[in-house]
Amino acid sequence: MLDPLPILFEEESHRYLWEPTQTWMTDSVTSVTGFDMPEKKRLAIEAHKHKWAPRGIAVHSALERFFCTMDFCKDDSKNKPRKEYFIDEYPEYAKWIEPLLDHPFIRDHFEPIAVEYRVCDLKNTIGGTLDALGVDKRTGNKVLIDLKTQSSARANTYSTDQQLGAYLSMLVDHHAMKIDECRTVWSRPEKTYVGEIQDPDQCLEAWVDKLDLFKMTKEAF
Helix, strand or coil: CCCCCCEEEECCCCEEEECCCCEECCEEHHHHHCCCCCHHHHHHHHHCHHHHHHHHHHHHHHHHHHHHCCCCCCECCCCECCHHHHHCCCHHHHHHHHHHHCCHHHHHHEEEEEEEEEEEECCCCEEEEEEEEEEECCCCCEEEEEEEECCCCCCCCCCCHHHHHHHHHHHHHHHCCCCCEEEEEEEECCEEEECCCECHHHHHHHHHHHHHHHHHHHHHC
16 A cells, blocks of 8 residues: 555645645645636535535445455455445445445456545645545556546536546655556446546646646736
8 A cells, every 4th residue: 555645634624734844735626626617506516515425425435445445354255345344334325335346347456555545736735635546457557546426327427637637746746656547436326437548648737727727817816
């Protein structure tokens, strides 16, 4: 597993602290990527937060526990982690959690090296938490994953390039790490869809463009 960076996350204020210098990050990855969201869309998202927020917490927590306990929580007959172990805490979200943990990419092919991993951009004082980084055992490629939960099995996908690019840039800054693939995992009721490979260079470019726009807008005010 990748050694954690010395970053403290304050849950209540959703702020990140770089502990060596006691420097608080002024922004988060999500606040930067969403800074220019239309107000109408922002209000619509906020109106449903009571639904998507607890669902997201539950599904992300289940995936984190699944990845972090893969070595010891096994079904002896099949030598695979037992889904029931991770569903018990959030039974109301079993429709999302079960197909996620049973997806072949998650269950069989992905070997995690970092889960719910705190990162930051010290120059621009931006913090964030990536969902998972690991190795595709079929190819040996390092894969950066972003997990999204959606309310409907028929929900549309959308671009996550900026967010993945942010985490990618911060991993490069702190670990000089080469990432071969970026992918988005879409957790839906009764169905999980693992998106196609997203080019890391394209993700990085999308993040740099958004960050530049964010900084120019901030300076203008």
